[in-house]
Every structure is written in C-alpha cells, then in structure tokens.
Amino acid sequence: MCAVAPLALPALAGVAPRAVPVFHAGSTMATYADGGAPAVMRGYGGYEDVGADIDALLRDIHAAVLQRTPPGHAPQPVAAGADQPVNHDDFDLEPVLRDIRSIRIPAAGFAGPDPVDSAVGTPTTPLASLPAPFSYGDAAAEDAADSAASTTTTQTSPKKQQDPGQIYDAEIDATFRAMEQDPAERPSALYLWTVQEGVITLADRANVVAWMYNFVGYYGLAPGTLHRAVSYVDRFLSSRKVNGYNVSGHLLLLGSVAVFTAAKYEDRRATLALNADGIACWHVGCSRRDVVDAERALxxxxxxxxSGPTAYTFVEHFTRHGNDGGGADEGxxxxRSLAHHLADVALLDYRCIRFLPSTVAASAIALATLSMNPAASWSDDEIRVTGYTLEDLATCMDEIEETHGLQGAWPGCAQMTEDxxxxYGLLPH
Incomplete structure (x- = not known):
C-alpha cells in the first residue's frame, strides 16, 4: 500500500486540508486515512453517491474566494471536514468578477500591456474613432459612403501596365543584340590573312557563297538557311586552316555541310529532302563518312x-510591325523583300564581315527604302526600331551598293539579282 502526499495550492493556503486518500493495491476503491467514505468515480459500477465529493470541492473554492474578499466584507469561516451541503444560491460571484475585470490582456503583437499614464491612470494610446452607423434606407449616407469608396479606389488604383507585346519585343531585341556581339558568335574580319594566310582568296569565298545560294534554292530550304550557313563557314575558317591541296574541294565540302547543318537547325523536316548520302553522291563526290566527319568537325x-542571329534575322525583326497580319501593305x-535581296548580296562581299548582322540588316532596309522612294527619309521610328542613324550606316550602305552595282565582279551577284x-517583277535599283 502506498500513500499519496497531500497537494496544497497557493490559492487555498489556510484552508484545512482534507483527509488523504489511500489507494489499495489491486483495487479501484480509495478510502481516506481517517476512515471516511470511499470516493465515488463516475462511470464505474458499485458507487451510488457523488454529492459528498462535489460539496467538499465547492467548500474549498468558496473558502478561497472568501479569503480574497475586499475590506468591508466579513469572511464566512468554513469548518474543515464539515458535512453540511453548500447552498449554491448563497455563492457570491461579485469578487470573482471583480478580479476578472482587473486583468489586462496585451494586444496581439505586443510583448506587454498598453502604456499607462502614471498621473492619470489611463492608457496613453489613442483609441480609434469609428463613424456612427447609419440605418438601412438612409440614401444620403449610402451615397456618401459609395463616393468615399470610389475616391479611395481611384487614389489607390495602380498605374496602367505596359503592353505585354512591347515587353516581349524588347526582350527579344535585347537578346539578339547581346548574341550578335558575343565573340563566340562572331567571325574574324581578317581570317583570310591571319588564319588562312592567303590560301583562300576573296573570289574563292564568293564562289562558295554563290554555290551555297544555288544549293539552298535547289532544295527549297527554309528562309534564313543561307545566312546561317555562311556564318558557319566564316566562323569555321576563322579557327581552322584549310590545307593548300584541293582548296576548292575542301571549301565545297565545308559549304555543303554548313548548309545541311543550318537547314536542320531552321527546319527539322529538312532531312526529308537532304541527307548525308545525297550530299556525298550528288554534290561533293566523296563518301558518306567524309560528310559526317566534316559535320562533326564543323x-x-x-x-x-x-543559334546566333544573322542579317536575315534582323531584317525580319526590324520589319515585323510593318508586315504583320493586320498592318502589311504593298509598299x-x-x-522588306528588297532588303532581303540586298542582305543576300552583302554575303558575297568579304568586307561586310566586319559589320554586325544588325548593321547589315539596317543598311539593307535603308537602301531599300530610299530606292523605292528617293524622297523618303530615315524617320525617328526607324531609328528607334533599328538603333541606327543614317550616319551610322553610311559605310555599310556604300559597300552594299558598290557590290550590287559591280555584278560582274562578284560571282553569283548577277544571278541573285536575276532571281x-x-x-518580284521589279528592278532593285
């Protein structure tokens, strides 16, 4: 048998403790040490009356409340162990309520109670003043409330957002500008002398470009394939030297592989019309393995x-707003078509390599605009779209115009003009 020590709460100090219950091993019944009646547990069979324990608990609470009664109220002593039942109607709740009112609960988000002015004894935090409610049906009050709400909405409404299409165009333009200036995407402007050491001449390069032009047209490959393929050839020749033996054969294989690679980049369906076996058998005169190895080397x-942008890319980009579905006209x-032709002619001229693709495209558009209408001017809108003034484009425009005028000097130029x-049924100059 084990005894449990009595538990005394601070709030019940001075109240006579009750008899200590004693629990017997192997039994669910508890008797008191002074021989009192066993405690009754609700829900268990064998016990009939719980009134005694409830009365004892109420006496303890009543005694605690009486001890905290303010001056002027005589406490009523309670005898320890009294057996008489407590009259609950005589229970005085006023002291308890007074204690509850004196408790201050801090506002949410603060660590302590509100600041209090020691001189006055009232909170120093100003209280929020709420407008007096108006009854339903008060038309004047309802109109005033609606007006205030609309004024608030107007004052706090956000600014009109920018057109997503303009944001998208600006992001595309910024991406193209950054890519064209990337050194990894640019050929060397002097590779014929620094890398090839004079083995390849200006005419050799122009012949390869003219052959690639015919190759693209023969298979009807996607627009933009020619410009991308020529950029691949120039970048390759800027880092790899061609052997002096059979230079034309090496350049022909390189041009064919560059067109094949660019065509697959522009349109994955290009392999339905063009493959390595056809290039090796019908155009270059080598084995399929030579074509595959050349493509890997490229x-x-x-x-x-x-994926670097070319002059064809920028011509499409600069003329997109004047040639979309709803705003295109004959002019x-x-x-646009004349600018593409002039940009193709610029591919023949090795001197145009030193210009950025956007510069070549803007120069071709400016030449096309002035050729169609000599009285036209390079407007502010065109400057804003292309980022170039006529002074910026003067040198590139002169070289493209010179190449186009000397069609007999540049291989393939006359055929490009004839095509x-x-x-289009018109003269480009």
Whole structure:
C-alpha cells in the first residue's frame, strides 16, 4: 500500500486540508486515512453517491474566494471536514468578477500591456474613432459612403501596365543584340590573312557563297538557311586552316555541310529532302563518312553554338510591325523583300564581315527604302526600331551598293539579282 502526499495550492493556503486518500493495491476503491467514505468515480459500477465529493470541492473554492474578499466584507469561516451541503444560491460571484475585470490582456503583437499614464491612470494610446452607423434606407449616407469608396479606389488604383507585346519585343531585341556581339558568335574580319594566310582568296569565298545560294534554292530550304550557313563557314575558317591541296574541294565540302547543318537547325523536316548520302553522291563526290566527319568537325569548331542571329534575322525583326497580319501593305512588303535581296548580296562581299548582322540588316532596309522612294527619309521610328542613324550606316550602305552595282565582279551577284527580278517583277535599283 502506498500513500499519496497531500497537494496544497497557493490559492487555498489556510484552508484545512482534507483527509488523504489511500489507494489499495489491486483495487479501484480509495478510502481516506481517517476512515471516511470511499470516493465515488463516475462511470464505474458499485458507487451510488457523488454529492459528498462535489460539496467538499465547492467548500474549498468558496473558502478561497472568501479569503480574497475586499475590506468591508466579513469572511464566512468554513469548518474543515464539515458535512453540511453548500447552498449554491448563497455563492457570491461579485469578487470573482471583480478580479476578472482587473486583468489586462496585451494586444496581439505586443510583448506587454498598453502604456499607462502614471498621473492619470489611463492608457496613453489613442483609441480609434469609428463613424456612427447609419440605418438601412438612409440614401444620403449610402451615397456618401459609395463616393468615399470610389475616391479611395481611384487614389489607390495602380498605374496602367505596359503592353505585354512591347515587353516581349524588347526582350527579344535585347537578346539578339547581346548574341550578335558575343565573340563566340562572331567571325574574324581578317581570317583570310591571319588564319588562312592567303590560301583562300576573296573570289574563292564568293564562289562558295554563290554555290551555297544555288544549293539552298535547289532544295527549297527554309528562309534564313543561307545566312546561317555562311556564318558557319566564316566562323569555321576563322579557327581552322584549310590545307593548300584541293582548296576548292575542301571549301565545297565545308559549304555543303554548313548548309545541311543550318537547314536542320531552321527546319527539322529538312532531312526529308537532304541527307548525308545525297550530299556525298550528288554534290561533293566523296563518301558518306567524309560528310559526317566534316559535320562533326564543323560543330566542334563552332562549339555547338548554332543559334546566333544573322542579317536575315534582323531584317525580319526590324520589319515585323510593318508586315504583320493586320498592318502589311504593298509598299512595306516590297521594301522588306528588297532588303532581303540586298542582305543576300552583302554575303558575297568579304568586307561586310566586319559589320554586325544588325548593321547589315539596317543598311539593307535603308537602301531599300530610299530606292523605292528617293524622297523618303530615315524617320525617328526607324531609328528607334533599328538603333541606327543614317550616319551610322553610311559605310555599310556604300559597300552594299558598290557590290550590287559591280555584278560582274562578284560571282553569283548577277544571278541573285536575276532571281530577285523574276520573283518580284521589279528592278532593285
């Protein structure tokens, strides 16, 4: 048998403790040490009356309340162990309520109670003043409330957001500008002398470009394939030297592989019309293995960076607003097609390599605009779209115009002009 020590609460100090219950091992019944009646537990069979324990608990609470009664109220002593039942109607709750009112609960988010002015004894934090409510049906009050709400909404409404299409265009333009200036995407402007050491001449390069132009047209490959393929050739020749033996054969294989790679980049369906076996058998006169090895060498020299913007890309980008579905007209379409033709002619001239693709595209557009309408001017909108003034484009425009005028001196230039005239039915100059 073990005895449990009595538990005395601080709030019940001075109250006579009750008899200590004693628990017997192997039994659920508890008797008191002074021989009192066993405690009754609700829910267990064998016990009939719980009134005695409830009365004892109420006497203890009543005694605690009486001890905290303010002056002027005589406490009523309670005899320890009294057996008479407590009259609950005589229980005085006023002291308890008074104690509850004196408790101060700090506001949420503060560590302590509100500041209190010691002189006055009232909180120093100002109280929020709420407007007096108005009854339903008060038209004047309802109109005033609606007016205040609309005024608040107008004052706090955010500014009009920018058109997502303009943001998208600006991001595309910024990406193209950054990529074209990346040194890894640019060929060397002097590679014919610094890398190839004079083995390849200006005419050799122009012949390769003219052959690539015919190759793209023969298979009807995607627009932009020619410009991308020529950029691949220039970048490859800027880092790899061609052997002096059979230079034309090496350049022909390189041009064919560059067109094949660019065509697959522009349109994955290009392999339905063009493959390594066809290139080896019908165009170069080598084995399929030579074509595959040349393509691998090209991609390795380029670092697999195949997506740089070209002059064709920028012509499309600069003329997109004048040639979209709802705003295209005959004049803008003609300028656009003529600008593409002039940009193709610029591919033949090795001197144009030193210009950025955006510069070549803007120069071609400016030449096309002035050719179609000599009285036209390079407007502020065109300067804003392209980022170039006519003074910035003067040198590039002169070289493109010179190349186009000397069609007999540049291989393939006359054929490009003839094809353009046949396609669009007009003279480009």
């Amino acid at each position: 991609c390795a020299a380029l670092g697999c960076r195949l 803008s379409t003609t300028v 353009y005239m046949r396609s």
